[in-house]
Amino acid sequence: MAELQGRYDVIVIGAGPSGSVAATSLANHGYRVLILEQQHFPRFSIGESLLPQSMEFLEQAGMLQAVIESGFQHKNGAAFCRGHEYDYFDFRQKFSDGWGTTFQVQRSRFDKTLADVAEQRGVVIRYGQTVTAVDQCEGGITVEVKSEEGSVYHVTADFLLDGSGFGRVLPRLMNLEKASQLGTRIALFTHIEDNIRDSRFDRNKILITVHPENPEIWYWLIPFSDGRASVGVVLPRELFDEASQEQKATLQRYISEGGMLSEVLANAVFDTPVRTLGGYSCDVKSLYGERFALLGNAGEFLDPVFSSGVTIALKSATLAAATVHRQLQGLEPDWELEYAAPLKTGIDTFRVFVEGWYDGRLQDVIFAGSKNESVKGMISSILAGYAWDTRNPYVREPARLSTLAELCRL
Template sequence: MTVSHGCYDVVVIGAGPAGAVASSLLADLGYRVLVLEKEHFPRFSIGESLLPQSMAFLEQAGMLQAVVEAGFQHKNGAAFTRADDYDCFDFREKFSDGWGTTFQVQRDRFDKVLADCASAHGVEICYGQTVVAVTTMADAVQIDVVSEDGSAYQVGAAFILDGSGFGRVLPRLLQLEKASTLAPRVSLFTHIKDNITDAGFDRNKILITVHPEHPAVWYWLIPFSNGRASVGVVLPRELHAGSECTECELLQQFIAEGGMLQRVLENAEFDTPVGIIDGYSCDVESLYGERFALLGNAGEFLDPVFSSGVTIALKSASLAAEVVHQQLQGLEPDWQKEYAVPLMQGVDTFRAFVEGWYDGRLQDVIFADGKSEQIKEMISSILAGYAWDTGNPYVRDPRRLTTLAELCRK
């Protein structure tokens, strides 16, 4: 195979959290790793509320200290409100062992912190590079790349990981995409100067608000450490399509109907354009194949309601790095058994809770009076990202959520 831009052990598409952690873990094992990133960092991204489980993966990759020192907003739980109902989950009071706190982060800064850590670990990161084709050969993968200046070149690698997130480079190039089982929804979002003075609002928790009349419509409010916040609304596609308002007007219109959220944001300054993602849920035919694997959102993205995206991305990076290591050592790892199955165990737990959120079961549990502390700790563990802890009955069998909802309704 002829290449004009060098040959690597591993090429990673995307320098986001999944790509940064996977590449850093592999570089620490002595491999020559190249990351090809289409954008330049820092760059805007949503998915700003981390889960405590993610801290273990950042620690594993040697990135935790840099994240702690970056000065992000402390996070210890999640609060939920619907009309006059309110309840919160403190992630320090959970069923599973492990971290009980984390951070709420501006992703432009957070992602750059992780990418810079990967560089410090010996990873070569090239920004402004677009992967346009991938060809698998007997002993290597050929990657065709176009630089931002229009020049084209090829890179060779023994293995390729796709951490391109919503860019979903390999699923598009290799025809791996398939429709999600989740209903299509639209997300409108922006950053604001929040000016929050409400004494009842806890900046250490993400606030999830359910629309008082439309339970399928919900909002997030993620406060940052600098007096700003991320705010967004998720709604069925038909509600968005039927509106004649601008995106900013529609977002503010829904916030005005949000009960506690409206009161908390009564002094907010909407000083940033509103973004939109339409039909964000996605799936693939396979998470791996001949000399490639998909990380995080490049494989499957569920829904933003439980902020699971970064945690799943980091879990996939941790799992994939170990299996790639085995493969590059000449072993024959079982990618289905050692990567896809363990990764999907947690994804399927989150999926069951996402489905339970939209069909009302989980909302009925969250807002129920008189929940036992043990049950609340089990739910808190999953909300904190411990969706792989099979000691938790609701991870081992997420169908238990249906029985729990029926009990709460009674």
């Protein structure tokens, strides 16, 4: 037990992307960092289609080369179809400066890659550990931990970061949760042997499909580099009764209604159990407090439609690590101005686009017959994750999306 006790500069809950990037960034400054992870890696997770903006954050933390060397599927854009309508956005043709390409990743391997880099940089990671309580103490914050063997111990740090994702450890323990304003939806998804031979499908792009009769239903198809793919459907919660529906049959039935998607997946082998995720949209009362801050999904998650989750997670990790560094240097940073407000700039941009997707405005823009190339580049930038580039008029004033949709309907 004694070796588990101790004092660190920073404790991070969760070894996912936000936790590993924040921990590595702080370790790069010489801090003693401990990650407490409930599961063992590799482990399954969704959020497999990265956005190019993520590459910048990985590069800043010195973790990008390990990702590049992992052999993940190249990605250069996003394609959209509705029935047999089809269009795409090439992220290399965007308004914002920066990376125009990224990867589509099996998260089990991607997350372990990042965690391994964190350990190589001196971060201590303890797997199979569950945080059960937190307590402010004199000069720090103490975390109560239960090991998988059942023992309970305590560790103390100057600062605590929560990168627990959908586990949302600190929001639950500190009563920070609040209801999301986004609608309640459920996702059904799995991995398949895709056997795609359809020339219309571009493996360098995620394919997002709209149900031809119900625009609130949409699908993702994310190809991997090994001939497999992640496929899922997102439904309004009222359309799925978990008690009365067989999940694999339900997913396959919706895919059969997907127009071009059904044809692309005509030879797919569904060889992995179908999973569900519901009630994923979430929010919190505050992203930070005395000696703690929330990262990524532990703070707020919008919707999987634009694959923004990992990008927001990495942005939060980058901002938080820099702010913690200033705090540990005794500089008394303003967490609202230096962390919460900048992070929310991008979150709020993504939120407008998510809302626009479900109310039809963004779908009208995407499937418009003709597009102004300059404006398309601005939209492409946001879809590529550059939701913090305030030079972009659609970041500076996201409500412009409504005007653009009206013009596209003419």
